[in-house]
Amino acid sequence: MLRTETINTEHFFKSALENLKINENRQKLLKSIALFIAKQMQQNKKVNLNYICTHNSRRSQIAQVWSNYAANYFKFSEVKSFSGGTEVTALYRNTVKTLQEVGFTFQIVEFSHQNPVYAINYKNGINPIIGFSKLYDDDHNKKPFIAITTCDSADEKCPFIPEAIERFHLPFNDPKTFDNTLYQSEKYLETNKQIAGEIHFIFKTINSII
Template identity: 55%
Template sequence: MLKTSNFSIKNFFFNAYKEVSILDDRKLLLLKIAEAIAIEHSKSGIVNLNFICTHNSRRSQLGQVWSSFGAHYFNLHIDAFSGGTEVTAFHRNTVKTLQKVGFHFQLEVFSHQNPKYTITFDGANKVLLGFSKVYNDAINTGPFMAITTCNNADTNCPFIPTASHRFHMPFVDPKASDGTAQQDETYLKTNQQIAGEIYFVFSQVKKLVS
């Protein structure tokens, strides 16, 4: 059982990095992503990352939120976005698992179909706007590096003309646990896995650009 009581986001982020299992093939992928980010960071001074998954409701949202936190944590000039191949909603279980580890959500625009949230954390110097959108929504600043997080997105988005780079970084979808007794634990494990891998990538970027 993962514990979140008395945890700051910083602690969760670092402990996720220490505790998640990253296989060798996966580590090679993450190192390639880190190298590409570092090159772009050194060349242009800022990197835009766009996490893409079919519905932009779970994994891609987690990727955006943790990358936004990671940029703050490591003091990197990285802006994170997310999008999908279709619009649904920022799933309430994704919101819930992020709140559990310390992110603050404020309802900005009410909608039964697709509410918009402002997302912050203690010490944040910018506010993140979270809602479901297509990957080429106007809010997603380009050019960006595209990081697809599920198999469907990888299949449905074979070519993204505005992407400077494209990497496939899939995660297990926690959706199957919705409505079950394992729901909260499953989402928390996905939350931890994504946080840990983002920590790994960004720590490598920091080394490369320092």
């Protein structure tokens, strides 16, 4: 069923965590990511998170947006979030749509038929999030960074990443499977919610440590 209403971003972020269902191994993984980030912060280091997926079009983009949102929500000014891929495609239109449904606004700042650059904003946001498909080592992505891969192919085929001070594999199901089906909007929103919930879990855990 097509959803047309816009959901409050903060409410979605909170409910995503409240309704999050993860197994013990997944929880350990999320906590290990949080612990590493917290240790970097405790050493007064700036933290750059780079979410990496093959095409940098869906899951890694959603993770970048929620990670930026979470850093602002918890007032972690030293944490910056980016995304990249092993190939350049585009920030896919269904990715844009599912984020718009939960209150993010998109403005094209550099037009391109193949790969437009967006300024992504949200209520109480300080600076816009810049969204476009790029390689993980693009100049836009600050270095050094913590690499967080979000899809299976990225884990299996990801090249050596010398800029990464640490690497975690946090896979999510690809909503691309449901493109052009009746379940498209629903499945993208499910992925959106899982990523929001797990990012919230990570940042809330960091907040409890530092």
